[in-house]
Amino acid sequence: MKLNSVDISKTASASSIVFDALRKAIIEGDVKEGEPLRQDEIARLFNTSRIPVREAISRLEEQGLVKTQRYKGAVVSGLSQTEAEEIFDFRALIEPEVIRRAVPLMSQETLERARESWTAFSTSSEPMRWGELNRDFHATLYRASGLQYHLDIIDNAMDRVDRYLRAQLVMSNGMQRANEEHIAIWEACVNGNAAQAADLTRQHITGARESLMQNINGLR
Amino acid sequence: MKLNSVDISKTASASSIVFDALRKAIIEGDVKEGEPLRQDEIARLFNTSRIPVREAISRLEEQGLVKTQRYKGAVVSGLSQTEAEEIFDFRALIEPEVIRRAVPLMSQETLERARESWTAFSTSSEPMRWGELNRDFHATLYRASGLQYHLDIIDNAMDRVDRYLRAQLVMSNGMQRANEEHIAIWEACVNGNAAQAADLTRQHITGARESLMQNINGLR
DNA sequence: CTATTTCATATTGGATCCAATTTACAATAT
DNA sequence: ATATTGTAAATTGGATCCAATATGAAATAG
Structure with a gap:
């Protein structure tokens, strides 16, 4: 069978969209070091629930771009x-x-x-x-x-x-x-x-x- | 005031416990490369819901220890x-x-x-x-x-x-x-x-x- | 009998809800 | 006025529920 196939590029997951956006905002300095990342606020910005936001924050922490404390949330990490x-x-x-x-x-x-x-x-x-x-x-x-x-x-x-x-x-x-x-x-x-x-x-x-x-x- | 203080070491979050355990299992070869990580199964093993498991898997992926495909889940990554x-x-x-x-x-x-x-x-x-x-x-x-x-x-x-x-x-x-x-x-x-x-x-x-x-x- | 389609099941992604903890602020005592 | 305590609001961590997709087996067509 021959057919002009279209790349039905599966829309990225909400979690990865949030991750990419947050990473970009951090490395470009749009969110300053020390600034807290509020899950609720970010979720509203992207019209999602907090679940994808938390997965994104987990990944950012693993990359060293944010630091989190339990029940206190994540803040953008700076460098001495x-x-x-x-x-x-x-x-x-x-x-x-x-x-x-x-x-x-x-x-x-x-x-x-x-x-x-x-x-x-x-x-x-x-x-x-x-x-x-x-x-x-x-x-x-x-x-x-x-x-x-x-x-x-x-x-x-x-x-x-x-x-x-x-x-x-x-x-x-x-x-x-x-x-x-x-x-x-x-x-x-x-x-x-x-x-x-x-x-x-x-x-x-x-x-x-x-x-x-x-x-x-x-x-x- | 003097008092023998005890370090009430806040129990670690479920997500970090799962992350540490999975990481250890992967680097020690207890879960082989290519083997899928089933969220439900892992959640049952640790008596938690799938939420902490998913956060752990997000972090493992960021570390390159697993690869995930949307709706297909995570598998332990191997090296060529x-x-x-x-x-x-x-x-x-x-x-x-x-x-x-x-x-x-x-x-x-x-x-x-x-x-x-x-x-x-x-x-x-x-x-x-x-x-x-x-x-x-x-x-x-x-x-x-x-x-x-x-x-x-x-x-x-x-x-x-x-x-x-x-x-x-x-x-x-x-x-x-x-x-x-x-x-x-x-x-x-x-x-x-x-x-x-x-x-x-x-x-x-x-x-x-x-x-x-x-x-x-x-x-x- | 084999290949295709259909459909039930399994699994993941995400939303909503509740619990645990922190934070902010008012009330009170000194 | 200042420090302390109590309490309500805000925030995060986690559980449960629903939606989207993949998987595999049964049904069906050839």
Whole structure:
């Protein structure tokens, strides 16, 4: 039998919709650290009962994005300076290795998409989108490695520091500097120079770390 | 006012009890990969409703220990050989760095506890406990680093490969070899030789990886 | 007899209800 | 006025119920 099949994309579960929305709101800083997540309020916002909301909160807690106390509910977790530094250390350890392994596997299409990402990043005038475009650029290159577990872990690390990173991008010349570094990383990838791409990525991350640590007091 | 206060340790929530129990059962291999987790059955086992069970399953999924399909429920996730290799690669990258930073911070008490761990490991005749004692040993040393985020990530990586690692320990001379390597790592720590401890840890992990890859077909 | 369809059963997703606990605030005593 | 106590409201944790979907077996057509 031949038939134009339509992807009857099963609507996502309420729980996953709420999870995605809350995660996005947290990493973008729309709900501030320390702010409580009221189950009833969220349930009303999404026209659901509290059950899917609680499942979403359980998942957020497992991701470290919220902390819950019994009978007191969940609050958005923040990072101490020490904790933020630790996550940057972690990223500086793992991301260079991932891009090093990704470079020999990058297709023309990957490089083209990455170029579009840094172009969009460098020309965007909406600070609200910088964080997203920045992540797109790196994720596109990393994805070529095929290392799904590493990619997931990097996503989690990014989720936790994203708020602070975004604040960093709009301050001083963070945006311009990030842009120049993106181009350098991209060129190393185009040239197939894995070691250099790894080294530039490491510098990109430790540089962000240093500049964040200098300004962190002003951010909180 | 003086009074002998008793810590009225609030009993943990049903959801967290179920989560801990399921996690333990999965990493110890008591529920095999591919096996479905029936909400009703689990709820009966713990004398609760399905609500806490579902929250526990949500968290397990976020940890990557189960996979769920809508209206079909959750099954214990397994690892392909490629995925297992990737996780060992990850561990070989991060654990040496953690122990390297931990060595200068190790107290006498830490070293003593680690010695007790490898002693217990080497003298235990219960294969069912080897996996636990092995983790104890490494966790004790890593914990001295104070790098909580790294420790959490390592725990997750261990959770995913624990089943296969345990199977590995009982095969061939995996147990004896692990034991010798533990002693060597421990001695490097006692001597304050961070670089050597890191290098031995890396070899310990890549060695386990190699031997697991040779036997993986027999394990599945 | 085999393949397809129908329909009852099992299972999960979500809503509503009740219990346990915390929180906010008024009432009271010092 | 301040601190303490008592109480009602708010909030979360959990149980029960209903809806949506999947599964498997019986019925039926070829």
